Amino acid sequence: MDRRTTLTTLFGRNQKSSTENITQALSTSSMTEMTVNSGLEPYLGPFEFEQAAHLLRRSTFGPTYAQIKASKDQGLEATVNQLFEFKPSPEPPINYSSQNDPNVAIGETWINAPYSTTVNLLAYRNQSLRAWTIGNMINEGTSIQEKMVLFWHNHFVTAEVNDPKFRYKNIELFREFAWGDFKELTKRVTVDPTMLRYLNGRQNTAVSPNENYARELLELFTIGKGEAVGQGDYTNYTEDDVVQMARVLTGWQDVGFGTINPDLEVGSIFRPNRHDNEAKVLSHRFDNQVITDMGANEYAHLIDIIFEKDEVARFISRKLYRWFVYYVINDDIEANIIEPMAQILIQNDYNIQPALEALLSSEHFFDMLNVGPMIKNPIDFLMSTLKQTEVEFPNNVLLANRFWWQIFRVLPAMQMEYYNPPSVAGWKAYYQEPMFYRMWINSTTLPLRQQLSNLMLFDGVVQGDFQIIIEPLELVESLDDPFDPNNLIKEFGNLFFPNSVTDDQVDILKEILIPGLPDFEWTVEYGNYIADPTNEDKKVAVENKLKFLLQGMMSMPEFYLS
């Protein structure tokens, strides 16, 4: 029997015809019909494990069983408060491995240390930055901070700039403003050293303006490109605005790139002789405002002018919506969610927190139709695999960094390399119609997802004497009732999947846990192990069964959904 026949026999056929399924799954029109009418008003329904899990899956990376239970116990409001609680920046990245850095000892940070003319220090510092980034997500706790840092990285994209000191400063900016003032953040990004290099701001001068940043500032970072309604007129701005704004932004340059000078800090500087001092006249889309004679303050004034337009609030609300809820934005969503969010943003002078809190506490967010349809991005998938299974990392921070770096190296193949979005628009899953999140899934990336969970279950990753691996016996102890196989599978399902496992799924999964045996056999075997936990035979027997069960569950597409 080939494997297809086997499994068709094993799992039975779809009761529903596949025609129906696929037509529904793949037609975009059916989706628009299916959307929800609930709005941004506060959610007043029950806040059980399922709702707490939904909130934490979307606002953090891979919440544990304990985290979800704690959230359920404290309730929605307290959980939201906890998510937005002030959190100091983590300790900066360190030299965890290089004996060759003359300026930085092992265990010390390199973020202010100069480079060297004799040793190439980029490679290890780049690794360190990336390892640290993984560590930050693993250790985030119940905070929305890291999800927002990645949100901003995907919004104000930079890539390529190969100086980890620059990149550190850039990503720390996003941590500082995680749910803060979007307008102020835009100002800071505009003259951020990494951005000045990535979008050629440093080459933007009065004599030869480079409009790369000005264009993306409008099209991707603030107001968005509207419909083309006239020659060079995109409703929200015109071609000439790009030209004029590029002129406003002339004169800024980054400082300290790759420097060996210990006194030169990474930063940016305004060079008046490179700045265009003539008047810049914006189009009627910006009320024909004129910017002149403000020198180093012109860029901030320009951002103020752009943010006078309410469309900015709608634009960023849509991006937040696609990051936290779902990709379909139809007229109902526009009216019931985007517009009210935009109004909250405007009332709060572009402070992100109130609008985002409203979204995450809303009737709409907890509407059944919004639970589960988000295909996890690779970082979320990776973190779910490691964190929901409570993989333990070493306490020794030098060793932990080695593991974090190895974890990071999975991401490029899975198509989501932190610090390297594919283009200035960010990862395609958040803007490319009609596929959106489905962009993550194809015949190349699917096998990687399954290989990754298999790796963490059966081989783990080894560094020296330490192995990180899923320990199912420890994981299972946190469950309410692991003695009953039905309950065991259901509780795992509640942890890993957005919706409860069905009875059919329980049956299939039980065939993996206790093939051909009655339920009580699991109770007996597991009980034997609990009664005699040091007996290696009893332990291995139960542990292997649990690993196969987890393999089955983590290979299910339900695990790819949030």
Added chain:
Amino acid sequence: MKRRNFIKATSAAMTLPILVNGMGVQAIAKSSLFSSLNDDSDRVLVLIQLNGGNDGLNMIVPLDQYDKLANARSNILIPESSLLDVNDLVGFHPAMTGLKSLHDDGNLTIVQSVGYANQNRSHFRSTDIWNTASEANEFLTTGWLGRFFNEDHPTFPENYPNDDYQDPFAITIGSLVSETCQGIGGNYSLAINDPFNLNPLASVGIDEVPDTPYGEELTFLRTSIEQTNAYSEVIGDAATLGNTMATYPDGNRLGEQLRNVATLISGGLKTKVYIVSLGGFDTHANQTVDGNPLNGAHADLLNILSDAITAFQNDLKLLGLEERVMGMTFSEFGRRIRSNASFGTDHGDAAPLLVFGNCINPGFIGENPEIPDSPGVQDGVAMQHDFRDVYGSVLVDWFEVEEEKVKDLLYADFQYISILDPCGGTITPNDWPNTPSPYNPNKYSIVIDHGNFPNPFRERTNIEFELEKEGFVGLSVFNGSGQKIVDLVHKTLYAGKHQVKFDASTLPPGNYYYHIQTAGAQRTKLMVKVR
């Protein structure tokens, strides 16, 4: 970074029972009775996407415009003496020695100044326009090849693969599927990074899928897993059976993709379309090196492109596949005529498009772009050929799609361009520009363009042209940044001389272009409005 460094370690340990989606693959009925396309054709189209917007003016250099280019882009222009000698009117970038030899062998066609009206200079929007073959202001969610495949396979991906169609319709080499192949029901292309390393996937299927967005996404995931499993077998077989015979340049990232394509074709895979890509063409800065315009990012890219295509074409020849395969490049836009002070160029408009293979009309289609004496800062290269006419002509000649059907799939004003040629005859490069572009005089009319008078002009000018035969004529005027100002003619005209008045009294002075489109030829001419 090699993904296998980390992940490969697992495969040895994966001697576990494999679970597969319970949906099952059923053999289904024979193919559609209403097929309008030729399923027996074994022809293959290879698309090479040049991501970022390729600077055509430094690639295919118009020698008759050289002085004007020297005026507009002196800091990046390739010295005339360094250009590869192609003919009196055109020189190739010196990094493209391979493409030069392909041209000399009659295996290369250059379609001049391909673009579209009302050029959008956003990478993302313009890429969408090229992928979907939409109008500049039209939003389509299907790709041009997706609609082509959809004609005969409207229910895809339901019940695919099946006994009649075991092979994927299209393959994107890489990790993201190409939007050119997005159909109504799903994407017709499969993303493959490494055809030698495909493993079956596990998945536990269940019976019920709720009628919610969650259910939709879950079904999408299950279908993807099922398809990946089903297709991976045939692809793996083709990769094993396949062969390559040419030497591909070391470390050439495009060449590696094309080598995989050659392997899969020679291994018997019946995939009709392959999409490969080369990124990095967004050369705002350091397109050339300060003081040495022969070097820099763009030269490196053109070298990669040229060497990769040349090796691939050679491979096809050695494998005996050269009459089955054609290739074509595309890029979201060309770049500005004027360079910037960062030794780069900003987003522009039209650019040349390369077609290669054995079954082509080699040489040049269309005329050199005209460069104004004083191009505006915003000015790009004016469009001469609508990219949808290129796509459509490929569909007509290569996949034997009826012209009327092409009008449905692409756009109503589709005009055939004879880019391809049935294989078998003796082909030599046409001695362009002394003869007009290849066309079939029995079927198509050609326009003889008499220019516009006066030129330069102050308020009005007259555009005069002559038709050899009765036929459709589109005559439009564009400004320097590719925006359409007016359609002057859009109908069938009688044979003979025609004169059309263009009233520019309300327009600012500057560079304008008129574009004449007929079946058989498209022309673009510069005209200058002065104060």
